[in-house]
Amino acid sequence: MELPERPLVIVANRLPVSRTEDGWQPASGGLVTALKPVIEQLGGAWIGWDDDPEGVPPRVDDFNADLHPVSLTEQEVAEYYHGFANRTLWPLFHDLVVEPVIDRGWWRTYEEVNRRFADTVRKVVADAEVPPLIWIQDYHLMLQPELVRSASPDSPIGFFLHTPFPPPELFARLPWRDQILHGLLAADAIGFHTRVYRDNFVRSVQQLYPGVTALGETLVLPDGRQIRAVAHPISIDVQEFGSLAVSDETEVELAELEQQFAGRKVLLGVDRLDYTKGIRHRLQSIELLLERRPDLRGTFAFVQIAVPSRDDVEEYRRLRTSVETEVGRINGRFTEPGKDVPVHYLYRGVPREALAAYYRLADVMCVTPLKDGMNLVAKEFVTVQSAAGGDGVLLLSEFCGTAMEFADDAVRSNPFDVEGQSYLMESALTLEREDRRARIARMAEVVRDGDVYRWVGDELAGIAEGGHGP
Numbered sequence: 001m002e003l004p005e006r007p008l009v010i011v012a013n014r015l016p017v018s019r020t021e022d023g024w025q026p027a028s029g030g031l032v033t034a035l036k037p038v039i040e041q042l043g044g045a046w047i048g049w050d051d052d053p054e055g056v057p058p059r060v061d062d063f064n065a066d067l068h069p070v071s072l073t074e075q076e077v078a079e080y081y082h083g084f085a086n087r088t089l090w091p092l093f094h095d096l097v098v099e100p101v102i103d104r105g106w107w108r109t110y111e112e113v114n115r116r117f118a119d120t121v122r123k124v125v126a127d128a129e130v131p132p133l134i135w136i137q138d139y140h141l142m143l144q145p146e147l148v149r150s151a152s153p154d155s156p157i158g159f160f161l162h163t164p165f166p167p168p169e170l171f172a173r174l175p176w177r178d179q180i181l182h183g184l185l186a187a188d189a190i191g192f193h194t195r196v197y198r199d200n201f202v203r204s205v206q207q208l209y210p211g212v213t214a215l216g217e218t219l220v221l222p223d224g225r226q227i228r229a230v231a232h233p234i235s236i237d238v239q240e241f242g243s244l245a246v247s248d249e250t251e252v253e254l255a256e257l258e259q260q261f262a263g264r265k266v267l268l269g270v271d272r273l274d275y276t277k278g279i280r281h282r283l284q285s286i287e288l289l290l291e292r293r294p295d296l297r298g299t300f301a302f303v304q305i306a307v308p309s310r311d312d313v314e315e316y317r318r319l320r321t322s323v324e325t326e327v328g329r330i331n332g333r334f335t336e337p338g339k340d341v342p343v344h345y346l347y348r349g350v351p352r353e354a355l356a357a358y359y360r361l362a363d364v365m366c367v368t369p370l371k372d373g374m375n376l377v378a379k380e381f382v383t384v385q386s387a388a389g390g391d392g393v394l395l396l397s398e399f400c401g402t403a404m405e406f407a408d409d410a411v412r413s414n415p416f417d418v419e420g421q422s423y424l425m426e427s428a429l430t431l432e433r434e435d436r437r438a439r440i441a442r443m444a445e446v447v448r449d450g451d452v453y454r455w456v457g458d459e460l461a462g463i464a465e466g467g468h469g470p
Helices: 029-043 075-093 102-127 144-150 175-183 193-206 240-243 249-262 279-290 315-332 352-361 375-385 403-409 418-428 433-449 452-465
Strands: 008-014 018-019 023-026 044-048 064-071 133-137 157-160 190-193 213-215 218-220 225-232 265-272 300-307 343-346 363-369 393-397 411-412
Touching: 008 029, 008 102, 029 044, 029 452, 044 102, 064 102, 075 102, 102 144, 102 363, 133 144, 133 452, 144 157, 144 175, 157 452, 175 193, 190 193, 190 452, 193 225, 225 452, 240 352, 240 375, 249 352, 265 279, 265 352, 265 411, 279 315, 279 418, 300 315, 300 352, 315 343, 352 375, 363 375, 363 418, 375 393, 393 403, 393 418, 393 433, 403 433, 411 418
Parallel strands: 008 044, 008 133, 044 064, 133 157, 157 190, 190 225, 265 300, 265 363, 300 343, 363 393, 393 411
Antiparallel strands: 018 023, 213 218, 218 225
């Protein structure tokens, strides 16, 4: 992976560290894991919201970057993060799965917080010996490129959107669409997971800014400035998940699960508890399957791991209640006296070794979001299955970015068609073993060829090449 010969400044909603019983350490998220080798070589800084009441240290062991916290008040968190980012932009960018809330007060706070982040960037850049490469992350900070451009005009600036970008007819509903696009277009390179999201962005720009020309991956603005708009699908650390799949700790966890679910086919879902993930639709498909196939009762289990998410947002509290109601109803209908329930619902995160064991256990992995930017669970599943010689089947929504990479090797699902999805679950259980193995092998190869380090390399190279022109 070729790296730019300048320090790196990451601007993201959160800082890349977490407090544990043993002190501060790098967080375990995919972005942090991917960037650690790059930061180790280049050095640099990471700017993000500090939500620890006791404050974050300027550096932590095993992470070669200075940490620059941005402090927010409770009201700012409520309006910028829980409000505009997650109740306005999030549903809008996920094709209106729920109705976005339009609140001008939230927008003003979003603007103010973005300015606060840019002020911190300005201070970091002022101390740099050479203009750093600045890489801004995600929908929380879509005004940053323009704000940062004035702070460091000689820096290459990149932005990556980790969510989908909606079609222009949906994006146009946002009252502040012009400001958002104007903010993004100050970047040298803007990255998206898929060509569809990139094309949606390009069409939005062309509709709202007459005179913009699209030439392949390049947008030419009326003043002659050029911007790269590229599709770089994010991925996982294949080597890490391959090792995790066959670790001693994973084998211990798997042995316990195999004993618990002995004699049963297992379908698995692993998601944040978010209304975009299609969990309720998935449960309804399970219910229809059990209705149609009484012979599966007692020989079939569905495990749903739902990781808590945004509990202080009303829509998420309602979602949790509705999901738990669905689980209770299904188990009440189909549990035989003295037998185990058909649906096992875990409202919590699980350790990585346990997660890998569940991936290995699953006969069918259900990744069926209503809309998703990429979905790394699908990539983790095929990587773990491949490393352990497994033959599980991936049931994959056609509405997530991963579906565009795996083509027909996954069993493609329309999660809105809950009855049709129930038939696909049924057929996934009956695929021939050699077919299942071949599908897993091909999908795992796709992930290996485009792992997270390739994503980082492609993104940074594109930003370093940058736009050019007046």
